Amino acid sequence: MADASAPPDSIPGPAHPADARPTGPLPAVAWRPVGAAVLVLGVLLTATSTRYGYHRDELYFRMLEPGWGYVDQPPLTPWLARTFAELFGDTLLVLRIPATLAHLAAIVVIALVARELGGRAGAQALAAWGYGTAAIPVAFGHTLLTSSLDLLMWPAVLLCVIRAVQRDPRWWLAAGLVTGVALYNKLLVVALLGGILLGLVVAWPWRTLRRSAAPDRWPLTTPWPWAGAVVALLVGLPNLVFQATNGWPQLAMGAALGENNAADVRSEMWLFQLLTLGPPLALVWLVGLVWLWRRRPLLRFLVVAYPVLLVFTYVAGSQTYYATGLLSVLFAAGCVPVAGWARAGRRRAVVVALVALNAVVCLVISLPLVPVAVLGETPVADINSAAQDAVGWPEYVRQIADVHAALPAEDRDRTVVLTQNYGEAGAVDRYGPALGLPAAYSGHNELWEYGPPPASATVALVLTEAPGAWGDRFEECAPRGRLDNGVGVDNEEQGVSILECRSPAGGWAALWPELRHLD
Numbered sequence: 264m265a266d267a268s269a270p271p272d273s274i275p276g277p278a279h280p281a282d283a284r285p286t287g288p289l290p291a292v293a294w295r296p297v298g299a300a301v302l303v304l305g306v307l308l309t310a311t312s313t314r315y316g317y318h319r320d321e322l323y324f325r326m327l328e329p330g331w332g333y334v335d336q337p338p339l340t341p342w343l344a345r346t347f348a349e350l351f352g353d354t355l356l357v358l359r360i361p362a363t364l365a366h367l368a369a370i371v372v373i374a375l376v377a378r379e380l381g382g383r384a385g386a387q388a389l390a391a392w393g394y395g396t397a398a399i400p401v402a403f404g405h406t407l408l409t410s411s412l413d414l415l416m417w418p419a420v421l422l423c424v425i426r427a428v429q430r431d432p433r434w435w436l437a438a439g440l441v442t443g444v445a446l447y448n449k450l451l452v453v454a455l456l457g458g459i460l461l462g463l464v465v466a467w468p469w470r471t472l473r474r475s476a477a478p479d480r481w482p483l484t485t486p487w488p489w490a491g492a493v494v495a496l497l498v499g500l501p502n503l504v505f506q507a508t509n510g511w512p513q514l515a516m517g518a519a520l521g522e523n524n525a526a527d528v529r530s531e532m533w534l535f536q537l538l539t540l541g542p543p544l545a546l547v548w549l550v551g552l553v554w555l556w557r558r559r560p561l562l563r564f565l566v567v568a569y570p571v572l573l574v575f576t577y578v579a580g581s582q583t584y585y586a587t588g589l590l591s592v593l594f595a596a597g598c599v600p601v602a603g604w605a606r607a608g609r610r611r612a613v614v615v616a617l618v619a620l621n622a623v624v625c626l627v628i629s630l631p632l633v634p635v636a637v638l639g640e641t642p643v644a645d646i647n648s649a650a651q652d653a654v655g656w657p658e659y660v661r662q663i664a665d666v667h668a669a670l671p672a673e674d675r676d677r678t679v680v681l682t683q684n685y686g687e688a689g690a691v692d693r694y695g696p697a698l699g700l701p702a703a704y705s706g707h708n709e710l711w712e713y714g715p716p717p718a719s720a721t722v723a724l725v726l727t728e729a730p731g732a733w734g735d736r737f738e739e740c741a742p743r744g745r746l747d748n749g750v751g752v753d754n755e756e757q758g759v760s761i762l763e764c765r766s767p768a769g770g771w772a773a774l775w776p777e778l779r780h781l782d
Contacts, residue, residue: 290378296388297374300395301367307630308366308404312359314631315638315653318406319755321358322656322689326710331505333709334512334781338502339447340409362411366404369415369591370395376422376595379429380559385602389614390595393547396622397540399587402629406649409449410584416445417455417588418595421565424459428561432487439491443498450506450513451585458571458589462564516708517581519781525580532576535583539590541621548590551597559596569593639751652755655748656690659756663691664698666724666743666761678722679703681764681778685710687726687756706778715771725762736774737764 324344332338343361351357370391377390394400403411423438445452460483467481482488496503506513537545556566572586579585605614626632628647635654638644644651663680670678680695680703682688688710691703704716716723725733725740733740744761748754767774 290381290383290387292378293374293384293387293391296384297371297391300374300388300391301370304370304395304401304404305363305367307626308359308363308401309356311405311630311632312363313355315635315650316656317355317358317653317690317693318408318649319652319684319686319689320409321355321407322693323685323708323710324407324689325353325358326685326689326692328713331501332509332512334509334712335516335708336409336513337447337449337505339444340407340412343412344407359405359407362404362407365411365415366395366400369400369404369418372415372418372422373591373595376418376425376592377598379422379425380562380596380599382595382599382602385605386598389547389602389618390598393544393598393618393621394540394591394594396618396625397544398625398629399539399584400591401625402647402649405630406653408649410582410587412448413445413451413588414591416441416448417452418592420445420452420455421459421589421592425562425565427487427491428482428564432482432485435482435487435491436494437491439494440498442491442495446495446499447502454572454575454585455568455589457575458568459564461571462567466563466567468560468563516781517579520581521579523782524582528580528583529577532573532583536573536586536590539584539587540594541625543617543621544594547597547601548594549597550600551593551595554600555593555596558600562596565589565592565596635750635752637750639753644752644754651752652686654750654752654754655746655756656686657694658748659687659746660690660694660698660700662744662746663724663726663761664695664700666763667700669743670722670763674722675699675701677720678724679716679720681705681716681723681725683707683726683728683759684755687759706775706780708781711775711779715775718771720771721766723762723764723767725764726756726759727762728759730760730762733762733764736768736777738766738768740764 321344324341325348327333327341327345329342329345330338333341340361344358347357347360348354351360373394374387374391377386380386382390400414403414419441420438423434423441427434427438442452442456463481463483539545540548552566552569555562569586569589572589576583576585601614605611628643631650631653633641633643638650638654644654667675667678667680679701680688680691682691682703682705685705685707688703688705688707691700695701695703701720702716704713705711723737724743726746727733730740730742740762742760743763746756746759746761748757
């Protein structure tokens, strides 16, 4: 993965004036190793895309009606899920195509970041293969999540910003365009922009530029970043209007996630930084941090932006992976000096061996390679929560259908399924019609907005982890079974009770407000 013709830019050292602003043409794009990584990962992700089953978020996306936004997210990822299903068929293979394409595109973007920083074929190959087979990128490339698209959009924004700062300020317009599109996926891209802005304020290398007689005009005193901001606002305006006219539901959702997740996020996020790409590749992005600060003074804002995002992650307490898009770019930066260091045959072998070892471990953890029958006996299910969330849905729905079939015939037409979360509701929506199940309702996130069951529905099959809490909500409730995925995977649904409840107290209109929850 090293390039014998690469310059000896291998070990972080003091900044040189000539390094302030790169001159000359960029290295050629290493299409062969980068394309090979794209091809191999594309085949691997496609071949494994139908193993296990739907993730709970994917089941949820299928249920969401078209809209400019939802209480828990902007519209892009549900729109992709719905559009691909309508165009190519409502199957798991089709549903995951956008995630696969996003991961493959991100591989190319990460390689291009390494090229933008002076990395030749060896650095680009290391960036493509290392990132392409890393733990979190592969997991998000396998499953269609909102974070799957973020891992493409954030590095794409940063690539444009790097080009704008180093070479051509007109690239701020491209950064604004990508940011505007990213707003339709998550508003979190604003946190990335905040980190970039703070980095440009506190880390711009005025002294280095003066010594090198290079232009020292601060980017924020030129019109281009502000023109890029206008582009981002114009592109993202419909989504921002939706948020503003609906009370900024994304902020309420973030607060709810923080309330539920903060303790775990704040304790786990530090180790997560080392595990995101895998421990061997953590060495590379740590080298990238030091190398950017000492050898690429114009890009020191990236070094500052990283702790800014860590602070944001800690304070928000919502999810651990918020800094992953920037961390991937730091990895691409580290590939340049590491590839230069690994020009010698023995060093090259060490780097290749570490990347290969990291790839094997990450692929086993992040992809459904372990047979589902033994998944519960391995540590994979405990490490990869996405694997847990993709197991058991057809079995759970069949068990609910068995309870429904046991109801008196006169009750079946006035029965609904009431679930505790959107994953269960989505599973009933996906598998229930073929088994004769009625519609599913839930108070979870956007599904609460779709309203309560009809007044004619006087019987509810309630899925709950707290069966004792439902006695006051209905005139009568009785347990009728428990969900069991049959393979011993301890996911959120395993062991959940199925209750047969009759006559909601005060009617659905009175009960429905109690059932709303954001998490």
